[in-house]
Amino acid sequence: MNRRKFISKTAVGAGALAITHKAFGAENMVETNQRLTFETPKTTLEGEMIYRTLGATGERVSAIGLGGFHLSKLKTDEETIKLIRAAVDRGMTFMDNCWDYAEGVSEIRMGKALKDGYRQKVFLMSKIDGRDKKSAAKQIDESLLRLQTDRIDLMQFHEIIRLEDPDKIFAEGGAAEAMTAAKKAGKIRYIGFTGHKDPFVHLRMLEIANAHNFKFDAVQLPLNVMDAHFRSFEKQVLPKLVADKIGVLGMKSMGDPFILDSKTVTPAECLNYALSLPTSVVVTGIEKMEILEQAFTVAKNFKPMTQAEMTALLAKTKAAAITGKFERFKTDSRFDGTAKNPKWLGGIPEGM
Numbered sequence: 001m002n003r004r005k006f007i008s009k010t011a012v013g014a015g016a017l018a019i020t021h022k023a024f025g026a027e028n029m030v031e032t033n034q035r036l037t038f039e040t041p042k043t044t045l046e047g048e049m050i051y052r053t054l055g056a057t058g059e060r061v062s063a064i065g066l067g068g069f070h071l072s073k074l075k076t077d078e079e080t081i082k083l084i085r086a087a088v089d090r091g092m093t094f095m096d097n098c099w100d101y102a103e104g105v106s107e108i109r110m111g112k113a114l115k116d117g118y119r120q121k122v123f124l125m126s127k128i129d130g131r132d133k134k135s136a137a138k139q140i141d142e143s144l145l146r147l148q149t150d151r152i153d154l155m156q157f158h159e160i161i162r163l164e165d166p167d168k169i170f171a172e173g174g175a176a177e178a179m180t181a182a183k184k185a186g187k188i189r190y191i192g193f194t195g196h197k198d199p200f201v202h203l204r205m206l207e208i209a210n211a212h213n214f215k216f217d218a219v220q221l222p223l224n225v226m227d228a229h230f231r232s233f234e235k236q237v238l239p240k241l242v243a244d245k246i247g248v249l250g251m252k253s254m255g256d257p258f259i260l261d262s263k264t265v266t267p268a269e270c271l272n273y274a275l276s277l278p279t280s281v282v283v284t285g286i287e288k289m290e291i292l293e294q295a296f297t298v299a300k301n302f303k304p305m306t307q308a309e310m311t312a313l314l315a316k317t318k319a320a321a322i323t324g325k326f327e328r329f330k331t332d333s334r335f336d337g338t339a340k341n342p343k344w345l346g347g348i349p350e351g352m
Contacts, residue, residue: 037307038238038242038277038278039278040275040276040277040278040304041053041278041279041280043063043275043302043304045299045300045302046091047090047091048090048091048296048299048300049062049063049064049090049091049092049093049296049299050062050063050064050275050299050302051063051093052279052280052281053280054123054154054190054217054218054247054280054281055217055218055241055245055246055247055248055280056217056245056246056247057190057217057218057247059123059153059190061093061094061123061280061281062091062092062093062094062123062281063275063279063280063281063282063299063302064092064094064271064275064281064282064283064284064295064298064299065092065094065095065096065125065249065281065282065283065284066084066087066092066094066095066096066283066284066286067096067251067283067284067285067286068095068096068097068098068101068106068107068110068126069096069098069101069102069106069285070285070286070287071083071084071097071101071102071105071106071109071110071287072101072102072105072106072109073287074109074287077109077112080109080110080112080113081109081112081113083113083286083287083288083289083292084109084110084113084114084118085113085118086289086292087286087292088118088121088122090296092292092295092296093121093122093123094122094123094125094281094283095110095114095122095123095124095125096125096126096283097110097124097125097126097127097143097147098126098127098128098158099126099127099128099129099139099142099143099158100127100129100158100337100338100341100344104142104146107126107143107146107147108146110147111146111147111148111149112148114147114148114149115148119148119149123153123154124147124149124152124153124154125152125153125154125155125156125192125249126143126147126152126154126155126156127155127156127157127158127194128140128143128155128156128157128158128175129158129159129337129338129344129345129346130175130178130344130345130346131165131168131169131174131175131345131346132168132173132174132175132345132346132347133173133174133175133177133178134178134346134347135175135344135345135346135347136175136178136179136346137178137181137182140152140155140178140179140182140187140188141187143155144187150186150187151186151187151188151189152187152188152189153188153189153190154188154189154190154191154192154217154218155179155182155188155190155191155192156191156192156193156194156218156220157169157175157179157191157192157193157194157205158193158194158338159194159195159196159336159337159338160193160194160195160201160202160205161195161196161197161198161201161336161338161339162197162201163200163201163204165195165201165205166201166204166205166207166208166209167208168345169205169208170208170209170211170212170214175346176212176214179191190217190218191216191217192216192217192218192219192220192247192249193205193216193219193220194219194220194221194249194251195220195221196221196222196251196252196329196330196335197329197330197336198231198330199221199231199232199233199235199236199237200236202219202221202233202236202237203236203237203240206219206237206240206244215244215246216246217246217247218246218247218248218249218280219237219241219246219247219248219249220249220250220251220283221233221237221238221248221249221250221251222250222251222252222327222329222330223238223248223250223251223252223253223274223277223279223282224250224252224253224254224255224259224270224273224274224327225253225259225264225265225269225270225273225313225314225316225317225321226255226259226262226317226320226321226326226327227321227327228314228321229314229317229318229321229322230321230322230323230324230327230330231324231327231330234277238277238278241278242278247280247281248277248278248279248280248281249279249280249281249282249283250274250277250279250281250282250283251282251283252327252329253270253271253273253274253282253284254267254270254271254284254285255326255327255328255329256285256328256329256335257285258325258326258327258328259317259326259327261326262317262320262321262325262326264316264317264320265313265316265317267294268294268297268298269313271284271295271298272298272302272305273305273310273313275298275302275304276304276305276310
């Protein structure tokens with residue numbers, strides 16, 4: 001299926017989806033003024049943190065998650081351990097990481113922080129880059145070793161940013177076989193994928209998975225105050241995830257941190273917007289106690305934004321967002337670790 005036909009098919013499906021969910025009153029989706037919008041998922045406040053359910057898994061997780069990439073920015077292991085444990089002690093339970101972050105440093109540091117009973121207090125997620133069965137299996141085992149655990153709660157295929165990535169993963173001898181085997185062996189509990197380049201690639205990953213009778217438990221995608229104006233994951237991918245009850249992991253709410261450089265919004269506005277979408281978790285980079293405090297302040301004071309408030313906030317960012325200038329993860333390769341390190345992808349399955 002070529003891109004034009006796929007988009008046409010998706011657009012028709014989205015229209016049918018809106019009518020169906022309006023008729024049957026499905027949770028989290030409503031149609032207002034001919035435009036599909038969302039309701040904020042059920043959110044509970046306990047102590048300093050808010051909690052939501054991760055898609056259809058039934059898992060209860062903190063609505064703000066600690067991003068693993070930023071952990072390597074701290075100077076010492078001790079600083080990292082102190083930061084992670086402070087987050088967990090105050091109720092932040094969702095931990096994000098990846099096999100390739102800082103060549104394993106982020107996973108190693110998180111593994112040290114989760115000793116002494118802290119592992120049992122968190123929902124641990126990591127990601128792998130391997131596209132073939134052999135490299136994916138190796139990376140899963142390395143992540144388990146670094147994180148000092150015998151089971152990772154959610155393992156994701158990382159950086160699904162190329163149109164051929166889904167084909168490689170689901171080919172015979174592809175990484176999907178390694179993930180399925182790891183789940184069967186009890187090494188991982190749930191499976192997801194992440195990407196940041198183009199919503200079309202996410203849709204294709206979901207399509208190819210469906211063709212192989214495979215359903216993801218979670219999907220990670222950019223959701224922020226500028227996304228709606230440029231290559232929008234919110235408009236094109238989010239409706240399908242909500243309809244299929246797949247856990248939504250929002251990322252790049254501040255654009256790492258280029259959206260803040262636009263001087264159009266504050267960090268609190270960025271987090272509140274992403275939390276007001278049907279996200280199970282908003283993963284955010286935290287490398288300082290001040291930033292951790294900021295996250296908890298937003299959580300304690302969180303009230304879902306009204307549609308009018310969200311529309312007004314999007315209007316503030318439109319001029320800056322329209323070309324993707326401040327969403328650089330979509331427009332250039334600086335965030336594409338696997339492009340700079342193709343060896344991380346492993347070999348190509350036979351027949352590709």
